[in-house]
Amino acid sequence: MTEFNADSMHRLAKMALDAGEVASPEEAVALFSRYRLRIHLGHGWVNTLAGQACFLTALNTAVRAFLGGVEVYGDLDHALDVPLYQGRSACGVAEELGAAVVNNATTELPTLVLGVAPEDALPAFCVQLSWDHWRFEIAPVGAGGGLTCADDNPLAGIGAAALGVNEAFMHVRGDLADSGHRSVGMSLWNPLAVADWRGDAHKGPELAYLPKALWLVGLGHLGQAYAWALGMLPYPTDSRPHLVLQDFDKAAKSNLSTCLLLWAADLLKPKVRAVATRLETAGFSTALVERRFGSGHRVMGDEPTTALFGVDNVAARRDLDTAEFSQVVETGLGSGYRDFRNIRLHTFPGPRLPSQIWTAESTAQAATELNDTYKKLADERKDICGMTLLASRAVATPFVGVLAAAMALTEVMRPLHGGLVYAALDVQMKSLRHRTGAPPMTYQGLQTAFVQAAMQPAGRAREGT
Known part of the structure; x- marks a missing residue:
């Protein structure tokens, strides 16, 4: 039996113990080992540092939450420009961070999409991540709209990744019935703008x-x-x-x-x-x-x-x-x-x-x-x-x-x-x-x-x- 204690217990899987869902730390980790996620990289995701930050952040946070594994599929034949991984292969970094790079186009796994969305049949949970200036958003693929993903602020890409992984985690956990079927976003330039956060007044200036x-x-x-x-x-x-x-x-x-x-x-x-x-x-x-x-x-x-x-x-x-x-x-x-x-x-x-x-x-x-x-x-x-x-x-x-x-x-x-x-x-x-x-x-x-x-x-x- 694996020895679980305060210094070894997975800090997110611990929630199942705290909620009384499982009877032991071993059962908590086994439960979380059934949670899996997929990241789809469509054309254009790599064209901004915000897109690269979004991918890397989504992946690095997801592999630490979805213990069943994270798959990455799509356009990986690029070198990264963000300082932390500058000059590194996107495919190599994905594997280093713990992802399984796959070639199968279709999936039933919950999926986060960066860049152009897939044309194949979509899984039940398929969410597009987007950003612009200091704003970021997640929305169901095919819902229309979305931010332009043009103005390059990596903080907005990080924010989109955080919301996307959170939304997928709520979906696999059953924490929110609406997860994956709603649009959610925020402006870092004006974080108290709620109903109108997408307005031009809240996009902020170019990052300089x-x-x-x-x-x-x-x-x-x-x-x-x-x-x-x-x-x-x-x-x-x-x-x-x-x-x-x-x-x-x-x-x-x-x-x-x-x-x-x-x-x-x-x-x-x-x-x-x-x-x-x-x-x-x-x-x-x-x-x-x-x-x-x-x-x-x-x-x-x-x-x-x-x-x-x-x-x-x-x-x-x-x-x-x-x-x-x-x-x-x-x-x-x-x-x-x-x-x-x-x-x-x-x-x-x-x-x-x-x-x-x-x-x-x-x-x-x-x-x-x-x-x-x-x-x-x-x-x-x-x-x-x-x-x-x-x-x-x-x-x-x-x-x-x-x-x-x-x-x-x-x-x-x-x-x-x-x-x-x-x-x-x-x-x-x-x-x-x-x-x-x-x-x-x-x-x-x-x-x-x-x-x-x-x-x-x-x-x-x-x-x-």
Whole structure:
């Protein structure tokens, strides 16, 4: 019997245990091993960095959620241009990320479509992913409309991928009867535009400026989603960003289900070093801080003053009061099997200090309540401590984290393009129309250092490998 514990349990499959659907961790993983997905790459998907970011993000998040496997079919004879995989074969990267590249045109598997849709008979779930400027959308193939997929903003491609994988996961799980039969979308330029998000007023300007340097606090689920998103952006080859990477933890097996830049070979290695290796291979420069984030955090004169915060710890969030960052974007995710798709974002400076949002009283950790499944497991395995620790771990998946990362990076980049910032945002991926937040305001802090984006002409065909 495989030994499942808090450090090895798949963090999304854990939802079946938490919901009482299965009687053991083994049954949870067996259930998720029946979930499969297909990605169809039609002509034109590779013509923008947004399309490439969409494919890579959909694939990397899907292989960590659909344990039965992910198939890729279609137009794979191209070299990639996104910094993280620049010059690499799309087919080779697909296999490296864990996909099975297939030649059979027809399928009954749930399918995500990028580029031109297939002409063959479509499976019951077949969803088109599209993007334009700062907007992204998913819709049933054949529904008509869709965004142009012309203006090249990889953050929009990432957002489309996140929504597509989420929609497919809800379909295989039976979480939402309407999944795959509805159009869902969002504007990162104005995330509070709900009914009219597709309007030209919310598409935003062309992507022109990218952050030159950032401090990433925490290299777990969210921190690696930030790094992944940065690796998709159109940085010039000679102007890749400088990142300060801060984390103290080592990679555990459970992290493979949530962290986009970790693989089995990284187990027991410091997360910060594994992430740094991948980013440096892509031409980024890094500095490593291998300690916990705490009070009195100092920033030296030549270090980044803009931070993306991804630490799931109330006391650490309160310590942002004393950190010497000029701008901080903090995101947090739901942790239960009902709310793991929920995203909450804060941008500082804002109308409230971190210590006013996360009060001293909120640092007290509530005792973990065991449901009947965990109680029975604790009794059977004579391990009340281990089962309590397992029950306390969050349900999590990277297709939620990458949407949060796209939103967080937008808060840094929107002021660089003349836009406003949002002090607080709440997004529910299961029902995206339920979005709330503070009114946008002019950014009051020190401007983030930036570089010019290396944009290609829209629709430029890329050479095959």
